Amino acid sequence: MSERPDGRARADDATPARRGGARQAQRWRAEFPYHWDADDLVSRRELLHFAVYTSGALFSITALLALLGLLRKAPAGPTQQVAHVAEVVEGQAVYFRYPHPDDEAVLLRLPGDQFVAYSQKCTHLSCAVYYQADQQRLFCPCHDGVFNARTGDPEAGPPQRRLPRIVLHRDGELLYATGVEA
Numbered sequence: 001m002s003e004r005p006d007g008r009a010r011a012d013d014a015t016p017a018r019r020g021g022a023r024q025a026q027r028w029r030a031e032f033p034y035h036w037d038a039d040d041l042v043s044r045r046e047l048l049h050f051a052v053y054t055s056g057a058l059f060s061i062t063a064l065l066a067l068l069g070l071l072r073k074a075p076a077g078p079t080q081q082v083a084h085v086a087e088v089v090e091g092q093a094v095y096f097r098y099p100h101p102d103d104e105a106v107l108l109r110l111p112g113d114q115f116v117a118y119s120q121k122c123t124h125l126s127c128a129v130y131y132q133a134d135q136q137r138l139f140c141p142c143h144d145g146v147f148n149a150r151t152g153d154p155e156a157g158p159p160q161r162r163l164p165r166i167v168l169h170r171d172g173e174l175l176y177a178t179g180v181e182a
Contacts, residue, residue: 077179085173093131098177105166117166118152124159
């Protein structure tokens with residue numbers, strides 16, 4: 001056991017000596033190579049500067065990614081004929097498959113000769129969404145999710161995101177699906 005300048009024994013030297021001598025003391029120091037002399041290398045102010053600049057950089061990157069997501073155009077899907085305008089009665093729905101044969105969709109003819117189409121997958125748990133003409137809403141029977149027929153926005157139930165909207169193009173008396181907006 002060595003002594004300090006004030007005459008007291010050092011505990012760090014005493015503990016390894018009991019366990020195996022000087023070799024054990026060297027091993028302990030190698031596992032914990034941080035010395036008290038190096039304690040002044042990073043001040044609280046420098047640590048705070050690092051934390052603030054890092055947070056600012058992460059925020060800037062997140063804002064940039066969000067902006068790029070807003071500016072990104074909807075990917076164009078395959079053009080597919082959906083229905084003849086005369087086939088779709090105002091206030092009724094026509095069910096079709098788009099953009100792939102496994103993807104179900106719904107076409108609505110709203111009052112004022114307005115056509116909208118949405119993916120038929122609920123954004124909560126992917127259950128099928130159906131149009132309720134009497135209440136003019138899209139309804140998911142799995143958990144009573146309700147979506148606005150004009151916008152696809154959730155109005156009630158657990159869904160938090162709007163339904164993906166299918167882009168429609170009218171060419172005379174024909175309606176075509178041309179892509180999906182997320």
